[in-house]
Amino acid sequence: MTVRLEPEHLVLQARDVRFDWADVPLHWIPGDPVATHLINVLHMLLPAGEEWFVRVFKEALPRIRDERLREDVLGFIGQEAVHASSHDGVLDHFQEQGLDVRPFLRQVEFVFEDLLGDRGATGDRARAWLVERISIIAAIEHFTGVLGDWILNADALDAAGADPTMLDLLRWHGAEEVEHRHVAHDLFMHLDGSYAARLRAMAQTITMLTLLWSRGHRFLMARDPLLNGRVRGGLHHLRRTGPAGLTPDRRMVGASIVRYLKRSYSPLGEGSTSQALAYLAASPAARAARR
Amino acid sequence: MIPPDLYGRRRRDPFWVAVSALFGARQRVRYLRPPAVREIRPVDRTMDLVVLEVRPRADGVVSLRLGAPDGRVLPSWQPGCHLDVLLPAGTRQYSLCGDPADRRAYRIAVRRLHGLSAEMHALCEGDVIRVRGPRNAFPFLRGDRYLFIAGGIGITPILPMVTAAERLRADWRLIYCGRGRDSMPFLDELAGERVRIRTDDEHGVPDCGDLLGDPEPGTAVYCCGPAPMIDGVRAAFGSRADATLHYERFAPAPVADGRPFRIELRRSGRVLEVPADRSALDVIKDELPAVAYSCRQGFCGTCRTRVLEGEVERRSPSDGDDGAMLICVSRAADGRLALDL
Numbered sequence: 001m002t003v004r005l006e007p008e009h010l011v012l013q014a015r016d017v018r019f020d021w022a023d024v025p026l027h028w029i030p031g032d033p034v035a036t037h038l039i040n041v042l043h044m045l046l047p048a049g050e051e052w053f054v055r056v057f058k059e060a061l062p063r064i065r066d067e068r069l070r071e072d073v074l075g076f077i078g079q080e081a082v083h084a085s086s087h088d089g090v091l092d093h094f095q096e097q098g099l100d101v102r103p104f105l106r107q108v109e110f111v112f113e114d115l116l117g118d119r120g121a122t123g124d125r126a127r128a129w130l131v132e133r134i135s136i137i138a139a140i141e142h143f144t145g146v147l148g149d150w151i152l153n154a155d156a157l158d159a160a161g162a163d164p165t166m167l168d169l170l171r172w173h174g175a176e177e178v179e180h181r182h183v184a185h186d187l188f189m190h191l192d193g194s195y196a197a198r199l200r201a202m203a204q205t206i207t208m209l210t211l212l213w214s215r216g217h218r219f220l221m222a223r224d225p226l227l228n229g230r231v232r233g234g235l236h237h238l239r240r241t242g243p244a245g246l247t248p249d250r251r252m253v254g255a256s257i258v259r260y261l262k263r264s265y266s267p268l269g270e271g272s273t274s275q276a277l278a279y280l281a282a283s284p285a286a287r288a289a290r291r
Numbered sequence: 292m293i294p295p296d297l298y299g300r301r302r303r304d305p306f307w308v309a310v311s312a313l314f315g316a317r318q319r320v321r322y323l324r325p326p327a328v329r330e331i332r333p334v335d336r337t338m339d340l341v342v343l344e345v346r347p348r349a350d351g352v353v354s355l356r357l358g359a360p361d362g363r364v365l366p367s368w369q370p371g372c373h374l375d376v377l378l379p380a381g382t383r384q385y386s387l388c389g390d391p392a393d394r395r396a397y398r399i400a401v402r403r404l405h406g407l408s409a410e411m412h413a414l415c416e417g418d419v420i421r422v423r424g425p426r427n428a429f430p431f432l433r434g435d436r437y438l439f440i441a442g443g444i445g446i447t448p449i450l451p452m453v454t455a456a457e458r459l460r461a462d463w464r465l466i467y468c469g470r471g472r473d474s475m476p477f478l479d480e481l482a483g484e485r486v487r488i489r490t491d492d493e494h495g496v497p498d499c500g501d502l503l504g505d506p507e508p509g510t511a512v513y514c515c516g517p518a519p520m521i522d523g524v525r526a527a528f529g530s531r532a533d534a535t536l537h538y539e540r541f542a543p544a545p546v547a548d549g550r551p552f553r554i555e556l557r558r559s560g561r562v563l564e565v566p567a568d569r570s571a572l573d574v575i576k577d578e579l580p581a582v583a584y585s586c587r588q589g590f591c592g593t594c595r596t597r598v599l600e601g602e603v604e605r606r607s608p609s610d611g612d613d614g615a616m617l618i619c620v621s622r623a624a625d626g627r628l629a630l631d632l
Contacts (some may be wrong), residue, residue: 005369005370005431005432005433005455006369007369007371007427007430007431007432008367008368008369008427009366009368009372009424009425009426009427010426010427010428010430011426011427011428013428013586014585014586014590014591016586016588016590016591054593058583058593061581061582061583062581063331064331064581065331065332065333065334066333066334066336067334067336067423068334068336068423068426069334074583074584074585074593075585077583077585077591077593078585078586078591078593079585079591081585081591081592081593082590082591085592103294103295103296103297103298103299104297106294106295107294107297107304107307109294110292110293110294110307114292114311115310115311115314119318124325124326124328125322125326127326127328128326128327128328131328131329190331190334191329191331192329193329194329215297215306219297222297222298273430274432274433277430277432278432278535281432281511281535281536281537282535284530284532287530287536288530
């Protein structure tokens with residue numbers, strides 16, 4: 001008898017995790033600051049970005065006309081809020097090690113608080129703008145799910161001797177992203193569902209993420225106190241780090257975008273719930289969570 | 292406010308000046324047309340199910356088989372799933388304890404404890420109940436070696452897990468604890484050398500460390516039972532790295548040493564009474580169903596709400612003194628609070 005065991009209909013709950021950064025080196029992929037900082041850009045984008053998700057989703061709550069979706073959204077919000085504060089801890093640790101990331105954080109805050117803030121819209125315009133921002137979050141969540149699945153399977157990082165605390169943060173976060181990967185898309189489909197809006201959102205998201213990632217990497221490489229600007233940053237480094245398995249690979253991400261653009265796209269097709277839950281059961285931080 | 296550039300050269304980064312101009316232009320073009328707003332279609336996920344069979348299973352425990360009125364196939368589920376049963380007096384969750392392969396009936400078991408469960412015990416064959424679900428808060432994962440620890444009615448989610456483990460040909464063991472055999476349901480379905488029945492009558496109150504023992508490397512431990520039992524097993528499990536522990540992360544612990552207080556919702560002027568045994572969030576949720584919250588245990592910060600008047604008794608380390616409070620755990624220090632809601 002075949003046994004179908006992929007868990008479905010999950011109840012999403014935040015986990016109260018803690019990390020101790022004291023012993024994590026600045027270049028936590030030993031000897032590879034380029035790959036380290038390609039991933040570090042995420043630490044700079046995520047706190048402000050995820051706090052923005054939380055604000056937008058809270059605003060959407062009164063509009064939801066589906067009890068189960070409301071529960072999913074509430075679980076999603078709690079997980080995202082804990083993600084944001086956990087990455088904040090990494091940023092404080094950067095600061096302690098002499099890597100001053102505040103100028104870039106100000107720019108990220110500008111994106112999420114000014115450009116993507118409420119922009120003074122009222123009435124139906126406010127509602128249309130809310131739905132548009134949710135379409136952007138759904139597109140971003142496609143990438144967080146894909147990256148979450150990638151980090152859970154990134155054996156090359158273990159082989160390269162990457163710091164275990166940092167890997168646990170990234171994999172705990174990645175696993176929760178896989179766990180809740182359907183929520184933002186479900187919310188967008190419930191509130192609007194227009195295919196054209198999904199395409200627009202994906203185009204904007206790709207543009208913004210590419211620019212922020214590239215600028216963020218150049219910034220970190222220039223500001224790194226151990227490098228003194230000897231190596232110029234930029235996304236061209238992905239040509240090496242992607243195939244080496246130290247960062248996401250452009251082809252893998254590109255293929256996932258093609259899947260997203262199909263009308264039949266379902267986030268549940270990206271990544272494995274079982275694998276994510278298995279990691280969460282074994283993750284040192286998630287296990288030490290008091291609740 | 293356009294931010295300065297990254298390297299301290301300019302007060303306004305030209306890159307963001309350009310992006311901001313583009314955004315503004317796009318918004319102005321957008322505003323030439325009226326906004327497109329779609330009607331949101333309500334989704335009703337409740338199901339009416341017929342009680343097909345009621346069977347006594349132990350002292351104070353009955354099992355109910357539920358099916359669709361027209362006999363159609365029910366939504367699929369996996370071990371660990373529960374149903375939300377909507378009763379006039381409130382909603383309660385019951386673990387599905389039948390066979391996931393049986394797509395036309397769900398089975399749940401109910402121990403008579405208080406009001407709601409008495410309502411469930413009063414059900415007869417042919418009665419109709421409203422349910423939502425299934426939902427999974429206790430997911431079961433494929434593995435080679437399992438240790439199941441169940442206490443009393445906590446056997447219900449474990450039963451389908453045991454069946455799945457058997458079908459996976461995994462190496463599994465079950466320790467099933469209860470006060471006495473008379474009070475323990477489904478003993479007739481559990482037999483064989485992999486099952487150990489442990490009663491307080493014969494062996495005294497169990498020690499969680501003994502129950503857990505020293506699981507072999509690679510064991511997945513699934514535990515379901517009263518909260519003290521789960522806490523005990525968690526403590527005994529410690530930080531061992533070669534096995535995993537799975538348990539249902541229940542709703543928040545009941546309010547301890549709470550005093551009743553009054554909340555004024557400033558935006559509507561409504562005044563709500565919070566009894567000693569409920570949280571502010573619970574009471575506010577009845578009045579404002581769209582209020583935002585998530586963990587209900589004071590750590591995620593989602594429900595942080597501005598306090599306009601009154602002293603807060605802070606009940607979580609995450610609840611900083613910043614003119615706001617976490618309404619899921621914190622309470623009024625002097626009987627009254629005014630909130631920005």
